[in-house]
Structure formats: structure tokens, C-alpha cells
Amino acid sequence: MYVFITSMKNVARERLIELGKRLAEQIKNKQNPYFETIVRSKSNIISEQGFLELGNKKEKREFVNIAQAKTFMQTIAVANKLKKFLDEDLHTSIRGLYYQLKYSLGEDVDENLFDEQSESNELIEDLEVALNVKREDFNLTTDRKGVLAGPIKILDKFKGEEIVIDGTKMGRSGWMIPSDVDNNMEIIEVDADYVLVVEKDALWQRLNEDRFWQKNRAILITPKGQSSRGTRRLLRKLADMGLPIYVFTDCDAWGWYIYWTLKTGSINLAYLGKEFTVPEAKFIGVTMSDIDKFPFLKKLTINAKEVDLKRAEELLSYDWIRKYPQWVDELNKVLKSKKKLEQDALQGERLTFVGDYIKIKIETGDLLP
Amino acid sequence: MYVFITSMKNVARERLIELGKRLAEQIKNKQNPYFETIVRSKSNIISEQGFLELGNKKEKREFVNIAQAKTFMQTIAVANKLKKFLDEDLHTSIRGLYYQLKYSLGEDVDENLFDEQSESNELIEDLEVALNVKREDFNLTTDRKGVLAGPIKILDKFKGEEIVIDGTKMGRSGWMIPSDVDNNMEIIEVDADYVLVVEKDALWQRLNEDRFWQKNRAILITPKGQSSRGTRRLLRKLADMGLPIYVFTDCDAWGWYIYWTLKTGSINLAYLGKEFTVPEAKFIGVTMSDIDKFPFLKKLTINAKEVDLKRAEELLSYDWIRKYPQWVDELNKVLKSKKKLEQDALQGERLTFVGDYIKIKIETGDLLP
Numbered sequence: 001m002y003v004f005i006t007s008m009k010n011v012a013r014e015r016l017i018e019l020g021k022r023l024a025e026q027i028k029n030k031q032n033p034y035f036e037t038i039v040r041s042k043s044n045i046i047s048e049q050g051f052l053e054l055g056n057k058k059e060k061r062e063f064v065n066i067a068q069a070k071t072f073m074q075t076i077a078v079a080n081k082l083k084k085f086l087d088e089d090l091h092t093s094i095r096g097l098y099y100q101l102k103y104s105l106g107e108d109v110d111e112n113l114f115d116e117q118s119e120s121n122e123l124i125e126d127l128e129v130a131l132n133v134k135r136e137d138f139n140l141t142t143d144r145k146g147v148l149a150g151p152i153k154i155l156d157k158f159k160g161e162e163i164v165i166d167g168t169k170m171g172r173s174g175w176m177i178p179s180d181v182d183n184n185m186e187i188i189e190v191d192a193d194y195v196l197v198v199e200k201d202a203l204w205q206r207l208n209e210d211r212f213w214q215k216n217r218a219i220l221i222t223p224k225g226q227s228s229r230g231t232r233r234l235l236r237k238l239a240d241m242g243l244p245i246y247v248f249t250d251c252d253a254w255g256w257y258i259y260w261t262l263k264t265g266s267i268n269l270a271y272l273g274k275e276f277t278v279p280e281a282k283f284i285g286v287t288m289s290d291i292d293k294f295p296f297l298k299k300l301t302i303n304a305k306e307v308d309l310k311r312a313e314e315l316l317s318y319d320w321i322r323k324y325p326q327w328v329d330e331l332n333k334v335l336k337s338k339k340k341l342e343q344d345a346l347q348g349e350r351l352t353f354v355g356d357y358i359k360i361k362i363e364t365g366d367l368l369p
Numbered sequence: 370m371y372v373f374i375t376s377m378k379n380v381a382r383e384r385l386i387e388l389g390k391r392l393a394e395q396i397k398n399k400q401n402p403y404f405e406t407i408v409r410s411k412s413n414i415i416s417e418q419g420f421l422e423l424g425n426k427k428e429k430r431e432f433v434n435i436a437q438a439k440t441f442m443q444t445i446a447v448a449n450k451l452k453k454f455l456d457e458d459l460h461t462s463i464r465g466l467y468y469q470l471k472y473s474l475g476e477d478v479d480e481n482l483f484d485e486q487s488e489s490n491e492l493i494e495d496l497e498v499a500l501n502v503k504r505e506d507f508n509l510t511t512d513r514k515g516v517l518a519g520p521i522k523i524l525d526k527f528k529g530e531e532i533v534i535d536g537t538k539m540g541r542s543g544w545m546i547p548s549d550v551d552n553n554m555e556i557i558e559v560d561a562d563y564v565l566v567v568e569k570d571a572l573w574q575r576l577n578e579d580r581f582w583q584k585n586r587a588i589l590i591t592p593k594g595q596s597s598r599g600t601r602r603l604l605r606k607l608a609d610m611g612l613p614i615y616v617f618t619d620c621d622a623w624g625w626y627i628y629w630t631l632k633t634g635s636i637n638l639a640y641l642g643k644e645f646t647v648p649e650a651k652f653i654g655v656t657m658s659d660i661d662k663f664p665f666l667k668k669l670t671i672n673a674k675e676v677d678l679k680r681a682e683e684l685l686s687y688d689w690i691r692k693y694p695q696w697v698d699e700l701n702k703v704l705k706s707k708k709k710l711e712q713d714a715l716q717g718e719r720l721t722f723v724g725d726y727i728k729i730k731i732e733t734g735d736l737l738p
Contacts, residue, residue, distance in 0.1 A: 090720045091578055093571035095713040099669055103717035106668060141574045147513070147545045156540030159580060163540040170544065171525030171532040172554070176516045178542035179574060185541070202462035205510045205548060209460050211528060299475060300468055347465040348472035351457070 005157050007183040009086055012137040016083040019131065023076065032064040033072075037130040038271070045270045047320055050279035051263070052270040054129070061126065074109060075123050077101055082127070085139040091180075093141050094121055129271050136180040136229070146223045146231035147174035147204065150213035151191035157184040164188070167219065172208070177221070181234045187241065193217045195238050196358065197281075199225065199249035199258055203343050203354060212355045219243070225254075227262055232276045235262065245281040246362060251288060251334065251341040252304065253311035259283050264320060283368035284361045286341045288333035293366070294357070300345035304338050326368050374526050376552040378455055381506040385452040388500065392445065401433040402441075406499035407640070414639045416689055419648035420632070421639040423498070430495065443478060444492050446470055451496070454508040460549075462510050463490055498640050505549040505598070515592045515600035516543035516573065519582035520560035526553040533557070536588065541577070546590070550603045556610065562586045564607050565727065566650075568594065568618040568627055572712050572723060581724045588612070594623075596631055601645045604631065614650040615731060620657060620703065620710040621673065622680035628652050633689060652737035653730045655710045657702035662735070663726070669714035673707050693738050 019035060026033045038044065039057040046055045063072045081100050085092065092100070098114030113123050124135050136142070154165040165175055178185075196218045198204045204222035207213070213220040219238065223231045239245050247262060249255030261269070265277040291297045312331040315321050322328060334340065346354045361367060388404060395402045407413065408426040415424045432441045450469050454461065461469070467483030482492050493504050505511070523534040534544055547554075565587045567573045573591035576582070582589040588607065592600045608614050616631060618624030630638070634646040660666045681700040684690050691697060703709065715723045730736060 085720070088720070092575060092716055092720050093713065095571060095711070096575065096716040096720065099711075099714045099717040100720075102669055102714075103665065111671060141571060143570050144516070144542065144574075154540075158541040159578060161540075163538055165538075165540055165542075169532055169534075171523075171530075171534055171547075172527040172549070173513065173534075173545045173547040175539065176542045176545050178540075180541070201512050202464060202510060205513075206461060206465065209528060296472065300471055302480060342464070342468075344462065344464040345468045345471075347461055348468040351454070351459045351461050351465065351469075 005155070005184055005186050008133070008137040009139070009183055012131075012133045013083060013086045015131040015133055016079050016086070016138075019079055020083075032062055034060045034062040035130055036060055037126050040125065040129065040271050042267060045267060047264065049274070050320075051274060051277040052265040052267065053273035054271055061130075070108075070110075071113075071123070074101070074105075074113065075126055077105060077109075078123050079127060082138040082140070089139075091139045091141050093143075094124060094135075097124075097140065125271055134182070134272075134275065136182060136233075141179040142229045144176050144179055144230060145225070145228040146177040146221055146234075147201070148177055148219060148221045148234075149174040149208055150219040151189075151217060152187060152219050153189035155186045155188045168214070172205075174204075174208070174220075177228065177230045177234055179228075179230050181230050181237065187237065190219070190238075190241060190243065191217065192219045192243065194244040194246055194362070195219045195221060195235065196284075197235065197245060197247045197262070198222045198343075199247075199255055200343060203248070206347065206351065206354055207358075210352055210355050212358070216355070216359060223258070223262075226258055229276065232262065232278075235278050235281075236275055239278045239280050245278050246284050246358075246367070247281050248284045248343060248358060249286075250343050251286045251290075251330075253308040255286075255343075256311060256315060260315070260321070284358060285368075286343050286346065287330050287368065288337065288339070288341060289330060290341065290357075294346075296349050297341060297345060300348045301337070301339040301341050304334060304340040308340050309335060309338065324369050330368065374524065374553055374555050377502070377506040378508070378552055381500075381502045382452060382455045384500040384502055385448050385455070385507075388448055389452075401431055403429045403431040404499055405429055406495050409494065409498065409640050411636060414636060416633065418643070419689075420643060420646040421634040421636065422642035423640055430499075439477075439479075440482075440492070443470070443474075443482065444495055446474060446478075447492050448496060451507040451509070458508075460508045460510050462512075463493060463504075466509065494640055503551070503641075503644065505551060505602075510548040511598045513545050513548055513599060514594070514597040515546040515590055515603075516570070517546055517588060517590045517603075518543040518577055519588040520558075520586060521556060521588050522558035524555045524557045537583070541574075543573075543577070543589075546597065546599045546603055548597075548599045550599055550606065556606065559588070559607075559610060559612065560586065561588045561612065563613040563615055563731070564588045564590060564604065565653075566604065566614060566616045566631070567591045567712075568616075568624055569712060572617070575716065575720065575723055576727075579721055579724050581727070585724070585728060592627070592631075595627055598645065601631065601647075604647050604650075605644055608647045608649050614647050615653050615727075615736070616650050617653045617712060617727060618655075619712050620655045620659075620699075622677040624655075624712075625680060625684060629684070629690070653727060654737075655712050655715065656699050656737065657706065657708070657710060658699060659710065659726075663715075665718050666710060666714060669717045670706070670708040670710050673703060673709040677709050678704060678707065695737050699737065 023033045038054045044055045044057040101109045149170045150167045152167040156163045247259050263281045312334045392402045407423045413424040413426040470478045518539045519536045521536040525532045616628050632650045681703045
């Protein structure tokens with residue numbers, strides 16, 4: 001079998017070189033060196049296509065500008081390092097990049113601009129947006145978190161070796177979804193009808209034990225809470241292959257947040273736009289309405305916390321959620337009852353009911369948009 | 370090849386049945402039903418063997434006792450459910466167990482006693498200690514977190530299927546270390562000289578990219594911060610096979626905590642004793658003394674935070690740390706300089722230095738106890 005394995009690394013490298021040439025040209029012409037990026041503030045975020053993305057307001061980053069000079073210089077130093085990583089064919093994290101800069105530039109590098117814990121890494125985002133390249137294509141790794149199993153085969157061409165990852169051969173556990181699922185890696189076989197995203201690791205383990213993915217032809221993924229960049233990208237790719245993406249979370253603040261971020265993105269991640277969201281995703285549950293269909297759940301609800309109620313109210317205030325009557329109804333049920341429901345509760349009557357529940361919900365199309 | 374695959378599940382089941390019989394006998398004899406467990410409070414924690422474990426102070430749990438009646442009843446209900454899970458050959462988490470109880474007993478189950486987020490799940494611990502059985506042997510799953518790659522083969526006999534997990538065939542990522550690494554799972558081949566435990570996922574990815582595990586015959590594991598139960602158990606098992614366990618963390622509060630918990634356990638985990646600790650583990654670094662050997666690191670130190678300094682002082686107050694002059698020296702260096710060093714800093718000069726550093730430290734025996 002011949003598989004065409006693609007990589008964006010050359011494109012990323014070319015764009016960095018172009019940026020450098022442009023700046024050198026400006027300096028030669030005695031211009032104030034600058035580059036253009038897209039405004040990432042709230043005022044330039046649009047949601048017309050079912051996900052959050054940046055509009056087309058642009059802004060300049062200039063060298064001769066008291067407020068920007070230091071950041072500008074650091075950004076160019078970053079671009080220089082990224083090109084070096086691509087030349088060397090070596091990867092590192094944002095923190096590794098920080099230390100490379102600190103080594104070259106000394107104390108003059110702002111540690112906080114390279115904080116992996118913050119969702120927003122200003123300088124890297126600037127380059128991603130200005131050059132329209134993902135950080136993964138710049139050889140930057142990000143933290144891994146999700147796990148997969150099921151009928152999927154992935155050809156991983158990594159450091160000269162070609163390995164086939166077989167999601168049906170992971171036994172009691174799974175393959176950790178890598179940081180970069182794009183470059184030199186191709187999904188070569190999918191024998192599944194859909195992808196099931198399970199919020200909690202415990203439920204993933206429950207379903208994996210029942211061989212849910214085998215019996216129901218599903219790719220089983222847990223992001224283990226909020227999705228990593230790698231997990232988001234993988235889900236986007238699977239959706240692009242025509243697979244429905246079904247999301248299964250708690251009925252509470254955190255569960256809704258996980259679903260909506262996966263589906264539409266978030267304000268912080270709007271700069272990533274379409275490539276990191278799955279607007280086609282559907283919500284399986286659990287929902288307060290499930291109680292009507294599966295009455296044993298009624299006594300398994302627990303008290304909603306302040307954060308759950310506050311979040312439900314917040315979600316009801318968003319246009320892109322208010323347009324769905326099912327969600328309005330669902331969130332109002334939480335607010336009225338002041339109760340919540342966890343996905344774990346489905347195991348109350350019998351442990352294997354979790355899989356039955358998912359089957360019923362999908363087969364009857366009882367899903368939220 | 371014939372592999373003898375063991376399981377503790379029958380033992381666990383027998384002990385639950387015994388407990389039930391004993392209680393029934395007591396009731397028949399008109400005694401106050403009770404069982405004995407070992408005191409888990411600080412006063413009964415000893416550290417004579419290089420790790421924290423419980424002493425032999427015992428205490429009774431009684432039914433006819435106003436303070437204990439409800440908890441006693443819940444514990445027996447838990448034991449009953451655990452036997453059911455073993456009979457059904459199905460696993461669930463503590464949260465799943467909670468909902469099974471809530472389904473049977475209604476509102477009368479204390480949610481907080483089954484909080485997966487807390488390290489201490491009183492009722493389960495009571496049964497683990499009283500019956501000398503690990504929760505994994507009771508078919509309870511725990512959260513997964515660590516990842517492995519390298520020259521190790523594991524035979525996983527899971528739900529009737531036998532699958533060989535090959536740590537050299539994980540491509541750019543790894544196999545997620547499962548919740549239970551004991552029952553029906555055997556390490557069938559190890560072609561490694563040691564195990565390298567890397568605190569941060571980013572550094573694991575860096576070393577995996579360099580194929581460090583191949584070039585240096587090492588099993589590469591990241592617990593991704595503090596180790597999960599599964600990761601702790603796996604490390605204990607690998608140590609039992611005679612493999613040295615080398616730990617590589619940041620030189621800061623969190624890094625030291627990860628190392629010492631892995632090596633000696635913690636007060637909360639003392640009830641687990643030897644099976645979840647690796648007193649033989651050695652500390653590679655990073656250390657403040659590394660600066661003398663690798664001078665480029667000097668300018669890559671960063672300011673220690675309050676928590677780092679406080680933790681260093683705390684560690685210096687512990688007998689089991691004060692007995693090691695190297696650790697005293699190391700912690701004093703942090704307190705004096707008010708600086709810390711991250712493992713990521715090793716990439717400052719060149720990205721591939723991380724692997725060289727580890728090689729040098731191990732080859733020259735420059736390790737802390």
C-alpha cells in the first residue's frame with residue numbers, strides 16, 4: 001500500500017525565511033522594521049461559521065516603538081530559533097524554546113511570555129497568526145492528554161522509522177494521542193462508524209472493558225477533561241473524514257465547557273479557528289432530560305454547585321447557544337431543579353448500562369446540537 | 370512461550386466472603402458485629418525500611434457504636450458491591466461504586482466518602498487495609514496518567530484476549546500506563562538496563578524523539594507530574610525485576626515532592642506501604658550542583674518561588690532526608706541562592722543535550738540517594 005505522507009514543515013520554514021527577508025529588506029531601505037498580524041482581542045472575534053475565529057482586523061508589530069521594541073525583538077529571536085529547530089529536525093516545547101532564548105539573550109527574555117501553563121503564549125500566537133502556521137508545524141510540542149483505542153490504524157513516520165499504530169491492539173489501555181497529529185502521520189484505516197469522545201477517564205476504561213469500540217464500531221477517545229491541542233486536531237481530522245463526532249460528558253459546568261470548546265472553540269483559542277474545532281459535533285449527554293427516559297437516574301442526581309448554576313446562566317446568555325431550543329430547555333432544567341447529573345451515574349443500576357445508553361441515544365438520534 | 374499469568378482476584382473475593390461470614394457469625398452469636406483494621410493516623414506510621422508504612426496498631430469498626438454505625442453499614446455495603454463486581458468480572462471507579470450504592474441505598478450514601486479527587490477514600494482504604502488487598506484487586510479502576518515507551522513487552526490478557534504491548538512500537542507517542550498493572554498482565558520481555566522516570570511530558574517527548582530509550586537501553590516513563598497508582602505499581606514491579614529506577618525532575622518544590630513520594634511514599638499513602646514505593650530509586654537531577662559541572666546552566670537558573678524555599682526547609686527537617694548529606698547540601702544551595710533550575714533548562718545550549726546529561730550523570734554515578 002502506498003501512503004502519501006504530508007508535512008507542513010517546509011511551508012513553515014519558507015514562511016519564516018520570507019519573514020526574515022522582508023525584515024532585512026525593510027532595514028536595508030531604512031524603514032522601521034515591522035510585520036503584520038491579525039488582532040486577537042475580543043473585538044475581532046467572529047462566530048459566523050459555527051465556531052469562533054478571528055475577523056480580518058490587522059495590526060502592525062514594529063521595532064521602533066517604545067511599547068513594542070522588546071517584544072518585537074523577542075518575536076524575531078523566536079522566529080530565528082524556530083527556523084533552527086526546523087533545520088535541525090528537532091522538536092521542543094515552549095519552555096525549551098524559552099531556555100534556548102535565555103541562553104542566547106541572557107536575562108533579557110521575559111519568562112512569563114513562555115509560560116506553558118497559560119493558554120496564551122503571546123509571541124508564539126503572534127507568529128502562528130502572522131504566518132498562518134500552527135506551532136506544531138514549527139516543531140513545537142505541546143502537552144499530551146487524550147487517549148485512544150478502537151478500529152483505527154495510523155501510520156507514524158517518525159525520525160525515519162515507519163510504525164503502524166493499531167488502536168485495536170492496546171489491550172486494557174490506549175495510545176496516548178500525540179502532540180502533533182499532522183506532520184508525517186496519516187490515518188490509513190478506519191473501520192468505525194463514529195467517534196465517541198468520553199469526558200472522564202473512568203468511563204473510557206468502563207467502555208473499553210466492555211469492548212464498546214469493537215461491538216459498536218467506534219473510535220473511543222477520552223480527552224481526560226478539556227482537550228489538548230493534539231486531541232482537538234485529531235478530532236477535526238476524523239470529522240474531515242466524514243465520521244460523526246459524538247461527545248459524552250457530565251451534565252454540569254465543566255462538561256458543558258468541554259463540549260462547547262471542542263465544538264466552537266473558545267475566546268482564547270479563536271486564533272486557531274476552524275482547524276481546532278468540530279462544529280459538526282453532537283452532544284450525547286448526560287442531560288437532565290435523560291431522567292424522563294431512564295427513570296432510575298432520578299434518584300442519582302446530585303446537588304448542582306454554585307459554579308454549575310452560574311455557568312448555566314452564562315451559557316443561556318450566549319447567542320450561539322440560545323439559538324438551540326433544546327439547549328435552552330436543558331439548561332433551564334438545571335437552573336430550575338438545582339440538580340446535576342454525572343456520566344458515572346449511568347452505572348448505578350448495572351455497570352454495563354453505560355454502553356447501552358450511548359447506543360440508545362445514538363440510534364434514536366436523541367442528541368443535542 | 371508459556372507465560373504464567375497471575376491474578377489476585379480470587380484471593381480478594383475469598384477475603385470478602387470471609388469477612389461476610391465472620392460478620393454473619395457474630396450476628397448469629399448475638400455479638401456486636403465488627404471487623405479489625407489498622408490505624409492509619411500519623412501516630413501509626415513508621416519509616417524503618419526506607420519507606421512510609423503502617424505500624425501494627427489496630428482498631429475496631431463496630432456496628433453498635435453511634436459514631437460508627439453509618440460508616441460501618443456503608444463499608445459493608447461497599448464490600449458487598451465489590452464482591453458483586455468480582456463475580457461479574459467487571460470494573461468500575463470509586464465514583465461508579467458510589468452510584469451503585471446510591472442506587473441501592475438511596476440518599477443514605479455520603480457522596481464525600483467517594484470523592485475521586487481526594488487522595489483518601491476512607492471506606493475503600495479501610496477495606497484495603499483490613500483485608501490486605503489492593504483496590505485494583507477489588508476491580509476498582511483508578512485514574513491513568515503516566516506514559517511509557519522503550520524496550521519492554523507486556524502480555525495483556527484482557528477480557529479473554531491476549532495482546533502483546535510492545536513499547537518499541539509506539540511511534541511518536543506511548544502506551545498509557547493502565548490503572549491495574551498486576552492482574553492478568555505480565556512483563557514478558559525487558560531489554561533495558563534501567564528505567565528513566567521523567568517528570569515532565571515535554572522532556573519525555575524530547576527524549577523519545579532522540580530515541581533515547583533505544584540508544585541507551587532504557588524504559589522511558591513520564592508520570593506527568595505526580596505518579597498515578599498504576600505508574601507507582603509498575604515502577605515497583607520493574608524494580609523487583611532488578612532494574613535501577615532513575616528519577617529526573619525539576620530542582621524545585623514539586624520535583625522533590627514527586628521524587629520523594631515515589632521513593633518513600635507519603636503520609637496519605639502510607640497504608641499502601643512497600644507495594645507502591647521504590648526506596649531503591651536514585652535521583653539524577655536536575656540539581657543546583659549541576660551548575661558546577663555544566664557551567665552554561667548558571668545563567669539558566671530562575672528565581673525560586675516562596676513555595677520552593679518553604680519546601681526545601683521542610684525537607685531539611687525530615688529525619689529520612691537529613692541523613693543524606695548530599696541532599697542537605699543540595700537543599701541548602703537552593704536556600705542560599707534563592708534560585709531554582711528546571712529540567713527544561715538543559716536544552717538551552719542545544720536540544721539534544723538532555724540525553725547527554727542523563728548519560729553522563731548515570732555513567733559517572735553522579736546521583737543523589
